[in-house]
Amino acid sequence: MDFIQLIISEVFRQPPILLGLIAMLGLLLQKKPFSDVVKGTALTAIGVLILTIGTDIIVSSILPIQNAVTSIAVDGSGEEVAGSIDILADYGGAIGIAMMLAFLANVLVARFTKINHIFLTGHMLFWFPYIFVAVAVENQFSYTGVIIFATIASALYFIIVPALLTPFVTAVTGDRSFTLGHPAGFLAITAALIARVVGNKERSTEDLQLPKSLGFFREVAITGGLVVFIVYIAVGFTIGLSAMDPETDMTLFTFALTNGLTFGAGLTIMLSGVRMVIQQILPAFKGISDKLVPNAIPALDAPIIFTYRPNAVIIGFVVAMFVSTALIVLINTQMSLAFLLLPLVVTSFFECGTAAVLAEGQGGLRGAIIGTVGAAVLMVVLLAVSIPIFSTTIADWMLIFGGNDFSLFGWFANLFAGLLGG
Incomplete structure (x- = not known):
C-alpha cells in the first residue's frame, strides 16, 4: 500500500x-537513440510544466472576481454551504x-x-475519483464500498467520454492524433451538436475581418487581457475593489489592468506549453500505439x-460569462x-x-456563439441540480468548479448510488 x-x-x-514517462516509454518502444529519448522526455515534461504554470497564472488572474462574488454570497446566506466531512483528509x-x-x-x-x-x-485523473x-x-457506503x-x-468516465469527444476533436484538428480528457465533455458535445444544426462553417472565428487599426485584436493574449480588464472594471464598480482584494493599495483601473495583463501573459505561456506538448507527446505516443496498445490515442487536457x-x-x-x-x-x-x-x-x-472551439468546428463563428449559449445555460442547470447531492461534503468546492462533467456525472453517480444503497 505504501508503494x-x-x-x-x-x-x-x-x-x-x-506525461514525461509516457513520452519516454513511447520513444523507447520506437527504439529511438538515447539522445532523442532524453530530449523527448525532458521537453514533454517541460511543456506540461509550462502549460500548468500558464493555467495557474490564468486562474490566479480571474480568481479575485470569483472570490468577490463568493464572499458576497456567503455573507448573504449566513452559513457555509458544505458540511463537516473532509473528503481529502478522511478519504485521500x-x-x-x-x-x-x-x-x-x-x-x-x-x-x-x-x-x-x-x-x-x-x-483530472485525481478529481474525478x-x-x-x-x-x-x-x-453512506462503507470504506471498501467507496473505493x-x-x-x-471513474473508469467508466475515463473510457466513455473521451471516446464520445473524439469525432468533434477530429473535426477541429483534422486528424485523429488525440482526444480530450477533461470535464468540459458534455458542455462541449452539447455546444457542438447545437452548432451543427444552426451554424455556418463558411465563416470561421479565425477569419474575423478587422480594420488595420484594430489588427492587434488578432493577438489572442491582447484580446483576452482586454476582456478580463473590462470584467474587472464592471465587477469593481458593481461590488467594489475591496471585495476582490481587501489588501490591495492599487486603484481599480491599475488593479484591473494588472490582472488583464496577467491573464494575457498566462494565456501566452499556456499556449506555448501546449505547442511544446503537442510537438513532443504525439510523436512519442506513436510508440505506445504501435507496440503496446494498438492504435491508441492520448486523451489530453482541454487547453x-x-x-x-x-x-x-x-x-x-465572453459569451459564457455573460449568459451564465x-x-x-x-x-x-x-x-x-x-x-x-x-x-x-x-x-x-x-x-x-x-465548448466554443468544438462548436466552431461544427458551425463556424455562428455555431461557436450559439453553441456556447446552450453550453452556458446547461452549465448553470448542472450546477443547480448537483449542489444538493454534496450537501455534507464538497458543495462549496462544486459551487466554484462545478457546472460541468463533475456536476453531471456526480448527479448520475448519485442516482446509481441511491439504487445500490450503502
Missing part, C-alpha cells in the same frame, strides 16, 4: 512526470486507489477493445485544443433555493472555451 501511495502521489498526481487513500485502478482499467480497455484512447490528464468518492460518502464505487464510476481556434476560446469565455451570470442572477432572485449560485468564472473560460 501504491508513493506511485500515486509522485507520478499520477504530477502531470509533468506522468480511497481516492488514490480508485484513481490507480480506474486508470489501469482504461489501459486494459484500450488494449483489448476498439475504444482505444488512454486518459492522460493527470490532475474525488467527485465519485464524495458521492459514495454522501450515500469500489469510485473506481467503477491542448485552444491553439487550433484561439479566437473561439475568447468568444466562448445573467441566468444565475435570475435564479438567485426569482427562485427559493437553499443555496446561492455563484458565477462560474473558471468553468466559463476552460470548459466553455473548449
Whole structure:
C-alpha cells in the first residue's frame, strides 16, 4: 500500500512526470537513440510544466472576481454551504486507489477493445475519483464500498467520454492524433451538436475581418487581457475593489489592468506549453500505439485544443460569462433555493472555451456563439441540480468548479448510488 501511495502521489498526481514517462516509454518502444529519448522526455515534461504554470497564472488572474462574488454570497446566506466531512483528509487513500485502478482499467480497455484512447490528464485523473468518492460518502457506503464505487464510476468516465469527444476533436484538428480528457465533455458535445444544426462553417472565428487599426485584436493574449480588464472594471464598480482584494493599495483601473495583463501573459505561456506538448507527446505516443496498445490515442487536457481556434476560446469565455451570470442572477432572485449560485468564472473560460472551439468546428463563428449559449445555460442547470447531492461534503468546492462533467456525472453517480444503497 505504501508503494501504491508513493506511485500515486509522485507520478499520477504530477502531470509533468506522468506525461514525461509516457513520452519516454513511447520513444523507447520506437527504439529511438538515447539522445532523442532524453530530449523527448525532458521537453514533454517541460511543456506540461509550462502549460500548468500558464493555467495557474490564468486562474490566479480571474480568481479575485470569483472570490468577490463568493464572499458576497456567503455573507448573504449566513452559513457555509458544505458540511463537516473532509473528503481529502478522511478519504485521500480511497481516492488514490480508485484513481490507480480506474486508470489501469482504461489501459486494459484500450488494449483489448476498439475504444482505444488512454486518459492522460493527470490532475483530472485525481478529481474525478474525488467527485465519485464524495458521492459514495454522501450515500453512506462503507470504506471498501467507496473505493469500489469510485473506481467503477471513474473508469467508466475515463473510457466513455473521451471516446464520445473524439469525432468533434477530429473535426477541429483534422486528424485523429488525440482526444480530450477533461470535464468540459458534455458542455462541449452539447455546444457542438447545437452548432451543427444552426451554424455556418463558411465563416470561421479565425477569419474575423478587422480594420488595420484594430489588427492587434488578432493577438489572442491582447484580446483576452482586454476582456478580463473590462470584467474587472464592471465587477469593481458593481461590488467594489475591496471585495476582490481587501489588501490591495492599487486603484481599480491599475488593479484591473494588472490582472488583464496577467491573464494575457498566462494565456501566452499556456499556449506555448501546449505547442511544446503537442510537438513532443504525439510523436512519442506513436510508440505506445504501435507496440503496446494498438492504435491508441492520448486523451489530453482541454487547453491542448485552444491553439487550433484561439479566437473561439475568447468568444466562448465572453459569451459564457455573460449568459451564465445573467441566468444565475435570475435564479438567485426569482427562485427559493437553499443555496446561492455563484458565477462560474473558471468553468466559463476552460470548459466553455473548449465548448466554443468544438462548436466552431461544427458551425463556424455562428455555431461557436450559439453553441456556447446552450453550453452556458446547461452549465448553470448542472450546477443547480448537483449542489444538493454534496450537501455534507464538497458543495462549496462544486459551487466554484462545478457546472460541468463533475456536476453531471456526480448527479448520475448519485442516482446509481441511491439504487445500490450503502
